[in-house]
Amino acid sequence: MSETAPTSLPWVAAAPHIASKRSCRGIMLWVVVALLPTTGWAVWNMGSVAAWLLATCIGSAMGTEWLWNRIARRPQTLGDGSALVTGLLLALTLPPRTPLWMAVAGGIVAIALAKMLFGGLGWNLFNPALVGRAFISISWIGVLAGVRPFPGGWYNALDVPGTGDLDAITGATRLAIAAADRAADGAYGVDLTHYYAPLFFRNLEGSLGEVSAALLLFGGALLIVKGIIDWRIPVGYVGTVAVLSWAFGSDPVFNVLAGGLLLGAFFMATDYVTSPMTPLGRLLFGCGCGLFNVVGRFYGPMPESTTFAILFMNGLVPLIDRWLSPRTYGWGRGDA
Amino acid sequence: MSPRRFRGGIHPPDHKEKTRGGSSARIGVPERIVLPMVQHLGTPCVPAVEAGDVVERGQVVGRAEAMVSAPIHSPVAGTVIAVTETLTATGARVPAVEIAPEAEQDWDRFVPLEDAEVVHTVRAAGIVGLGGAAFPSAVKLTPPQDMPVSTVILNGCECEPYLTCDHRTMLERPGRVVAGGRIIAEAVGASRTVIGIEANKFDAVDTMRSAAGGSAEVCVLPAHYPQGAEKQLIRSVLGIEVPHGKLPAATGALVHNVSTAAAIADAVEDRRPLMERVMTVTGHVARPGNYLVPIGTLVSDVLAAAGGTVGEVARVIVGGPMTGMPLAGLDVPVVKATGGIVVFAQGEVAPAVLGDQPCIRCARCVAACPMWLEPYVIGIHANRRDWDATERYHAIDCIECGCCSYVCPTSRPLVQLIRRAKHMLMERGSKL
Ligand code: SF4
Ligand code: SF4
Numbered sequence: 001m002s003e004t005a006p007t008s009l010p011w012v013a014a015a016p017h018i019a020s021k022r023s024c025r026g027i028m029l030w031v032v033v034a035l036l037p038t039t040g041w042a043v044w045n046m047g048s049v050a051a052w053l054l055a056t057c058i059g060s061a062m063g064t065e066w067l068w069n070r071i072a073r074r075p076q077t078l079g080d081g082s083a084l085v086t087g088l089l090l091a092l093t094l095p096p097r098t099p100l101w102m103a104v105a106g107g108i109v110a111i112a113l114a115k116m117l118f119g120g121l122g123w124n125l126f127n128p129a130l131v132g133r134a135f136i137s138i139s140w141i142g143v144l145a146g147v148r149p150f151p152g153g154w155y156n157a158l159d160v161p162g163t164g165d166l167d168a169i170t171g172a173t174r175l176a177i178a179a180a181d182r183a184a185d186g187a188y189g190v191d192l193t194h195y196y197a198p199l200f201f202r203n204l205e206g207s208l209g210e211v212s213a214a215l216l217l218f219g220g221a222l223l224i225v226k227g228i229i230d231w232r233i234p235v236g237y238v239g240t241v242a243v244l245s246w247a248f249g250s251d252p253v254f255n256v257l258a259g260g261l262l263l264g265a266f267f268m269a270t271d272y273v274t275s276p277m278t279p280l281g282r283l284l285f286g287c288g289c290g291l292f293n294v295v296g297r298f299y300g301p302m303p304e305s306t307t308f309a310i311l312f313m314n315g316l317v318p319l320i321d322r323w324l325s326p327r328t329y330g331w332g333r334g335d336a
Numbered sequence: 337m338s339p340r341r342f343r344g345g346i347h348p349p350d351h352k353e354k355t356r357g358g359s360s361a362r363i364g365v366p367e368r369i370v371l372p373m374v375q376h377l378g379t380p381c382v383p384a385v386e387a388g389d390v391v392e393r394g395q396v397v398g399r400a401e402a403m404v405s406a407p408i409h410s411p412v413a414g415t416v417i418a419v420t421e422t423l424t425a426t427g428a429r430v431p432a433v434e435i436a437p438e439a440e441q442d443w444d445r446f447v448p449l450e451d452a453e454v455v456h457t458v459r460a461a462g463i464v465g466l467g468g469a470a471f472p473s474a475v476k477l478t479p480p481q482d483m484p485v486s487t488v489i490l491n492g493c494e495c496e497p498y499l500t501c502d503h504r505t506m507l508e509r510p511g512r513v514v515a516g517g518r519i520i521a522e523a524v525g526a527s528r529t530v531i532g533i534e535a536n537k538f539d540a541v542d543t544m545r546s547a548a549g550g551s552a553e554v555c556v557l558p559a560h561y562p563q564g565a566e567k568q569l570i571r572s573v574l575g576i577e578v579p580h581g582k583l584p585a586a587t588g589a590l591v592h593n594v595s596t597a598a599a600i601a602d603a604v605e606d607r608r609p610l611m612e613r614v615m616t617v618t619g620h621v622a623r624p625g626n627y628l629v630p631i632g633t634l635v636s637d638v639l640a641a642a643g644g645t646v647g648e649v650a651r652v653i654v655g656g657p658m659t660g661m662p663l664a665g666l667d668v669p670v671v672k673a674t675g676g677i678v679v680f681a682q683g684e685v686a687p688a689v690l691g692d693q694p695c696i697r698c699a700r701c702v703a704a705c706p707m708w709l710e711p712y713v714i715g716i717h718a719n720r721r722d723w724d725a726t727e728r729y730h731a732i733d734c735i736e737c738g739c740c741s742y743v744c745p746t747s748r749p750l751v752q753l754i755r756r757a758k759h760m761l762m763e764r765g766s767k768l
Pocket of ligand 2: 694695696697698699700701702711712715740743744745746747748750
């Protein structure tokens with residue numbers, strides 16, 4: 001009667017029988033896509049140094065993961081895409097002339113120490129790329145400080161009053177210039193509004209990922225629209241930074257645009273594994289990152305405090321999750 | 337009071353367009369009817385016939401001998417071939433009565449139910465929750481004394497993707513649905529009747545509104561899975577939660593499926609027992625649609641009536657794709673609570689996941705859980721067999737809706753893990 005119907009069926013599995021199309025790899029690829037404009041613009045402006053740095057970080061991160069799995073005799077995990085994202089993000093936190101051996105070390109630390117040692121994807125407490133970046137910046141402060149600013153960087157050409165002197169003092173980013181000016185009670189008379197445009201469109205001091213705030217905002221917006229990241233983290237983060245810098249008497253726009261803040265707020269703090277699980281928790285987490293970022297910027301030893309602000313908040317995530325564990329339907333306070 | 341959306345849930349593609357348009361057609365007389373003695377939650381029925389007996393349509397072939405049970409009637413005139421056993425869709429082997437129907441059936445004739453008051457009639461008609469729960473309806477019509485029912489909610493949400501049988505029932509038999517609602521409300525002394533319908537069934541909303549007149553309110557709810565789950569429906573319609581460990585009746589609400597309501601009206605007004613039902617046959621079949629199917633028809637025969645399957649079949653399920661049962665073979669009978677048969681091709685079904693996938697803490701399961709649980713945590717603890725921890729995270733409150741598994745980007749088998757935890761906890765004596 002039913003010759004077209006098979007009598008035994010090859011796949012029998014439990015409900016639900018359908019699943020959303022969103023896979024782990026798909027999510028990671030969206031993150032990569034969102035970072036492509038920034039990455040491309042960095043390579044376009046900085047040339048092969050940037051390309052080599054990117055290739056080295058990604059290769060080091062992915063190679064480390066492959067080797068770890070190989071040695072531990074575990075199934076390979078490169079297919080989930082997370083090592084690729086870690087390598088890419090690590091590269092974007094480094095200045096273009098970072099010695100490649102340092103990039104290799106950063107990639108190894110990011111994957112081996114910060115991720116695989118914790119049990120692999122999903123088990124790490126701290127963002128791997130940021131651990132890699134922190135490792136580099138702590139271990140080789142001197143080396144990094146000696147990395148010459150990228151030639152053609154705009155701030156030489158911009159002729160902002162006072163920056164000539166500052167150049168000699170710091171040889172570094174606009175953030176450092178602003179910090180020095182603050183420390184001197186504005187003695188250098190730096191007008192931060194002059195920095196808006198370069199920071200927004202084309203900035204060659206600082207790391208690869210700081211090349212253009214506009215492109216980072218575009219990528220971040222893309223991830224929010226695509227439902228990959230929760231807007232609460234970057235909005236809480238950036239909002240807190242803006243409000244607090246204003247309260248501290250600094251320029252909020254400059255503080256949002258400068259340094260690795262936008263990269264951190266949209267792409268690092270939003271890392272699933274190392275951020276909270278509830279909407280309120282995420283908002284709180286974002287605000288906490290912003291708070292420590294500003295405090296670090298204004299009172300810390302280094303103006304580049306994004307890395308440590310996020311890592312510190314990463315450490316609080318288990319507490320936030322436990323504290324804000326959702327109330328189960330039908331338990332306790334009802335709406336009745 | 338305007339309906340509120342419950343927090344959580346998902347929006348899977350509904351795939352209802354193939355079947356919601358056409359009216360339900362009765363399938364031809366199948367070659368055999370297999371009636372499992374367990375088609376409901378509760379005590380199994382006892383066969384009331386022997387091999388060789390001639391049975392009439394509507395005759396009792398399985399007697400209910402307990403309070404929580406529901407008798408089983410022959411949907412056809414025919415001869416009992418055997419009192420035997422059958423596999424059911426759940427994979428269980430249960431006692432069954434097998435009947436060879438006569439080739440010609442007079443569908444308008446049946447053995448009417450004896451005159452009795454409403455609750456007895458509903459019990460004698462063998463009516464169970466047709467939305468899939470299969471709980472004997474008569475039991476729900478006698479709520480505990482200390483829990484007066486003030487609102488009857490008729491569940492016309494049909495939030496499971498693919499299924500449209502409740503939708504068709506509302507369009508084709510709106511009067512019966514309304515009558516069933518009135519009968520239920522009178523039986524339990526409720527003053528208010530609400531028909532909850534998802535907004536994607538606008539035609540059913542209009543039809544039910546005009547059928548109900550002033551006797552029931554039609555409440556349009558957002559199309560959102562699992563809108564039709566009892567606890568979520570009560571929350572959406574009344575804005576209150578069913579307290580943990582309590583019956584839904586504790587909120588003063590009583591929920592019945594719209595098709596169940598229509599069956600109750602059939603029983604009370606026509607003295608008609610539950611013998612057949614409308615079910616959705618869809619997916620990769622030649623003629624997807626809704627069919628009026630005698631209970632006990634084999635799945636293979638139902639599929640044949642829909643023109644047979646088309647192309648390479650990956651999985652056949654009874655029920656909806658979120659909670660339905662996968663079939664190991666097609667020679668199992670459809671039962672009272674079978675709302676649909678869905679045929680999937682490869683690539684449409686969730687991938688079979690081998691090995692333990694990592695949780696990337698994306699929080700999608702937390703956002704999707706309509707019980708506001710943290711499925712990822714329960715899953716991790718269940719993996720470690722730390723049942724105490726699963727209890728702390730209220731695993732027992734899980735309604736097994738499948739939202740968490742649906743959204744998980746690493747395809748963790750969350751529902752299975754949580755179900756396992758629930759079993760362990762119930763064995764230890766934790767109460768639902
Ligand atoms: S935990 Fe249970 S109730 Fe929550 S989404 Fe998963 S299956 Fe549904
Ligand atoms: S949906 Fe899956 S990966 Fe995401 S938090 Fe839940 S269990 Fe983890």
